[in-house]
Amino acid sequence: SLTAQGSILDGDAAAGTSEINANSINLTATTGTIGTDANPLQINSSFSAPGLVNGLAEGDVNLNEVAGSFNVGTITSNAGNVNLTAPDGDVNLGTVNSTAGTTNITALNSILNATNPAAGNINAVNINLTAQNGSIGTTGDMLTINSSDASPGVVNADRDGGKLRPAVGPARGEHGPMVDAHELPGVLQLHARCQALFSLVRRWTSYSCTMALA
Secondary structure: OEEEOOOEOOOOOOOOOOOEEOOOEEEEEOOOOEOOOOOOEEEEOOOOOOOOEEEEEOOOEEEEEOOOOEEEEEEEEOOOOEEEEEOOOOEEEOEEEEEEEEEEEEEOOOEEEOOOOOOOOEEEEEEEEEEOOOOEOOOOOOEEEEOOOOOOOEEEEEOOOEEEEEOOOOOOOOOOOOEEEEEEOOEEEEEEOOOEEEEEEEEOOOOEEEEEEO
């Protein structure tokens, strides 16, 4: 566990070199950031056994899991963005909060709902998800996201292939051949089950999502 009154930063700019090697990692930057956009904090959070990453910062959280999958417990930015990358595996989500900004998650393989948290997997204004060689959620365990918390926002999910865009018309949920999107009051559950690049905009006033094939 590391706690700083200011920021927790990567002192070594070499790509792929982990600054923290542990089986679980807990980080708190009380008034600053964890990593930076230009130089995210490099971690190996399952060094000798599977572990979780928990993080809390006033500003941005920028973390790169250098080895294997990125197992997220709870990661929160109070006033900034959360940027998580797993260039060598999956991102297994607990809960990510960036209710004043954007959550960006990129995985070599899949982005998955690992724990079905009551708080949802992602709570943010805008959400950008990239699963380069896998899926975003699964049929049995969709990601649960709140993409307009606490102001209207946009979701982009990239899985190489077709494209979905916002459709014109009354608020409704439409299911294309590549995407399952199911709505709950205030929460959108999202699952991309085939190769798909899509964008969807949820109407803030009606908590609904309207989509069509581009």
